[in-house]
Amino acid sequence: MIEFHLDRGSGVSTYLQLVHQVRHALRLGALRPGDQLPTAREVVESLAINPNTVLKAYRELEREGLVEGRPGQGTFVRRTLGGATLAEHTRLRRGLEQWVRQARGAGLDQDDLNALFTAVTTDLAKEDIA
Amino acid sequence: MIWLTWRQHRAQILVTAGFLAVLGLLLLGSAVEAKLYVAEHAPPSCPAGTAYCGDLDVAVALGERYDAVYSLFGWMPLVLPALIGAFWGAPLLGREYERGTHRLAWTQAMPVRRWLAVKLAVLGGAVVAGGLALSAMVSLWRPVFRDGIDSTFGNIGVFNMVGVAPAAWWLFAFALGTAAGTLFRRTLPAMALTVAGVAVAMFTLVTLSDHYAEPARTVLTGTVVFDEPDARLVGATWLDPAGREVADPPSSVCPRRVDAGRSSRNAEAWQACLFGKGYRYAVSYHPPSRFWRFQWTEAAILTLAAAALGGLAVRRTLRRRA
Amino acid sequence: MTPVLETTGLGVRYGRTWALRDCSLAVPRGRVAALVGPNGAGKTTLMHTAVGLLKPSAGQVTVRGEVAFVAQDKPLYDGFTVAEMLTFGRRMNPRWDEEAARDRLGRLGIPLERRVGRLSGGQQAQVALTLALARRPALLVLDEPLANLDPLARHDVMRAVMAEVAAHELTVLLSSHVVSDLTDTCDWLIVLNGGRAQVSGDIEDLLDGHRVLTGPAGLAEGVAARTRVVAASGSGRQATLLVRDRPVLDPRWSDRRPGLDELVLAYLRSPGSAALPGPARQGVGA
Known part of the structure; x- marks a missing residue:
């Protein structure tokens, strides 16, 4: 079961924070298909937020096809997030490990590695948009 | 609602009942003692148990023996209604306003008019019953040593302690206190106004009573x-x-x-x-011989005044000024 | 949907001054409405009229269903025990959920035999709230429910109210002069100013319907002519405008969605009679 938390100073609206947290949990595998999300009342009791905010977040997740509301039972996870299958995950991870070893051999430290990785992913993302 | 009335006002109810009980015991004790004294000292020519026949000696001696009781007794016609008004009437609405609890009591499902009606009826009834109990006790007690020289009519203080007068005075004071509570919305000033009001009313009625009938x-x-x-x-x-x-x-x-x-x-x-x-x-x-005529006249005036003051309190309460 | 609370042309007068004037608004079922405004704006007067403590001098107020009220300072009978306060509630209300009330107090760890006067401020607030909720009202009116409470008690009170909204179809009207208390809890906004309703509507719609524009002060007048400016402020060469709608802008202007407190402040700073082209008095987004 996922436990929500709020970052009140973030400027991100409350319902979006809930949506992001569910997506994040799906990506990391903390939530799996069939898992139940907490009821609006449970979320409200722990966070002291308006129940309509929770319902709005759940509606958004439902719209994205990530969860489904079953009348009288609650809201359940329908599918997981993450573009790749488990097998692909393993294969890609191996490739990345190899790349990291090569980079270390070339004398890059942790910060250099991070900077390079971020730069590449950002540039590729820009290319995609363009 | 009766539970609430009892729970909120039980202190006053219990203290008043306790006072009447103690007073009753005191009167009973003094009456028994006085009877014994009379039996011992009355001239043999007098009928048994009578303190006065022909000469006043025994009655005067009795009067001296009970001087302390009498001076206490003399204040009661004024002090008791004042206390009733101050402690039963003034807090009834004054305290609710003062503590803001009227906003709690008057926003429940029970209509305000019923809340007020029950309180006024129960407490008003209790006050009248208390006044009548006092009157009954005093009426039983006085003849013991004032037999033959009693003055329940000529002495206005005594007049206000017997018959229906105490009940009427208590009811009047209660209504005055209740109305004062809505006026000040605080207990203490309402109490002060009530005490002053009872004193003024008593003085006025003493003056007025000469005109109850053609002399x-x-x-x-x-x-x-x-x-x-x-x-x-x-x-x-x-x-x-x-x-x-x-x-x-x-x-x-x-x-x-x-x-x-x-x-x-x-x-x-x-x-x-x-x-x-x-x-x-x-x-x-x-x-x-005009005793009862005067009793009823006074009671009628006081009851009418009580009704007017009660009406004022009800009106001010129902007018809804939060 | 028929509103649970509705006022039309509501006016309340104390002597010769109007505490509330020509006030028309509605709160739909299931909403948590924030009633905000400066001191003396008529918030308490509006609430007292809604719960029947005051009679309107003009217009009318309609509540569909039972209304429960927790007044400012959460009045209770100090000399009563908590159990006696429950007896009070039970005897004053034909509809009364004793079990839920005892359950709530038990979960909060408030002893039933303790005198109300000896409870902490937060516990007293919870007892007052329990009395109101046990009546299973359609509308719950809370006058400054968070005032004089420490942060933990504030959180607990709001949690309790929100849980009740989630569990039953409860509509809430609560007043506060601290807007940040209301951001995550309320979904409806009513701004009262000088005895008049200035804004009434869904908070998300209101925020979506307004923009904060920042740009060169020299161009402010031109923008103001093309849109409805709620409030304007500026320091030197830069101007900040809170406007309704979304005008087509010169690229020198930046624009963003306002926060709730920004929106409320903008309206409070410019009552309808201000020199700037103000909003329509009946409010926006409704």
């Missing part, structure tokens, strides 16, 4: 002493031989000299002279 009139010759101990004197005046009222008989008729000290020799001589010249002395008074 009876009797014309005395030979004496200015009106021999009716329990009557209420309203006024007295001299009548000249022609029957006209004269405020001050002219000194040309009978010369008057001022008495020295406590002597009344000169005054008596002057009165004798006037009677000798055909002057008479007219006394207007209310005879004790």
Whole structure:
């Protein structure tokens, strides 16, 4: 079961924070298909937020096809997030490990590695948009 | 709602009931003691158990023995209604306003008018019952040593302690306190106004009571002493031989000299002279037979005033000024 | 949907001054409405009229269903025990959920035999709230429910109210002069100013319907002519405008969605009679 938390100073609206947290949990595998999300009342009791905010977040997740509301039972996870299958995950991870070893051999430290990785992913993302 | 009335006002109810019980025991004790004293000291010629027959000695002695009780007793007609008004009436609405709890009590499903009606009926009823209990106790107690010389009519203090007067006074004071509570919305000033109001009302009614009925009139010759101990004197005046009222008989008729000290020799001589010249002395008074008429008149005035004050309190409460 | 609370042309007068004037608004079922405004704006007067403590001098107020009220300072009978306060509630209300009330107090760890006067401020607030909720009202009116409470008690009170909204179809009207208390809890906004309703509507719609524009002061007048400016402020060469709608802008202007407190402040700073082209008095987004 996922436990929500709020970052009140973030400027991100409350319902979006809930949506992001569910997506994040799906990506990391903390939530799996069939898992139940907490009821609006449970979320409200722990966070002291308006129940309509929770319902709005759940509606958004439902719209994205990530969860489904079953009348009288609650809201359940329908599918997981993450573009790749488990097998692909393993294969890609191996490739990345190899790349990291090569980079270390070339004398890059942790910060250099991070900077390079971020730069590449950002540039590729820009290319995609363009 | 009756539970709530009891829960909120049980302190006043219990203290008043306790006071009446203690007073009852005190009166009972003193009555028993007085009876024994009378039996021991009454002249053998008197009928058994009577304190007074022919001479006042035993009654006077009894009066002295109970001087302390009497002086306490003398304050009761004024003090008790004032206390009832201050502690039963003033907090009824004054305290709710003061603590803001009227916003709690008057926003429940129960309508405000019913909340108020039950409180006024229950507490008003209890106050009347208390007043009647006091009256009953005093009426039973006094004859024990005032038998034959009792003055429940002539003495206004006593008059207000017997019959229906105490109940009427208590009810009036309760209503006054309740109305004062809505006026000030605080308990303490409402209490002060209530005490002052009861005192003013008592003074006013004492003055007013002479007019409850047309005074009876009797014309005395030979004496200015009106021999009716329990009557209420309203006024007295001299009548000249022609029957006209004269405020001050002219000194040309009978010369008057001022008495020295406590002597009344000169005054008596002057009165004798006037009677000798055909002057008479007219006394207007209310005879004790009017006891119940006066009781009911006073009770009616007080009950009407209580109803008016209660109506004012109800109106101010229902008008909804949060 | 028929509103649970509705006022039309509501006016309340104390002597010769109007505490509330020509006030028309509605709160739909299931909403948590924030009633905000400066002191003396008529918030308490509006609430007292809604719960029947005051009679309107003009217009009318309609509540569909039972209304429960927790007044400012959460009045209770100090000399009563908590259990006696429950008895009070039970005897004053034909509809009364004793079990839920005892359950709530038990979960909060408030002893039933303790005198109300000896409870902490937060516990007293919870007892007052429990009395109101046990009546299973359609509308719950809370006058400054968070005032004089420490942060933990504030959180607990709001949690309790929100849980009740989630569990039953409860509509809430609550007042506060601290807007940040209301951001996550309320979904409806009513701004009262000088005895008049200035804004009434869904908070998300309101925020979506307004923009904060920042740009060169010299161009402010031109922008103001093309849109409805709620409030304007500026320091030197830069101007900040809170406007309704979304005008087509010169690229020198930046624009963003306002926060709730920004929106409320903008309206409070410029009552309808201000020199700037103000909003329509009946409010926006409704």
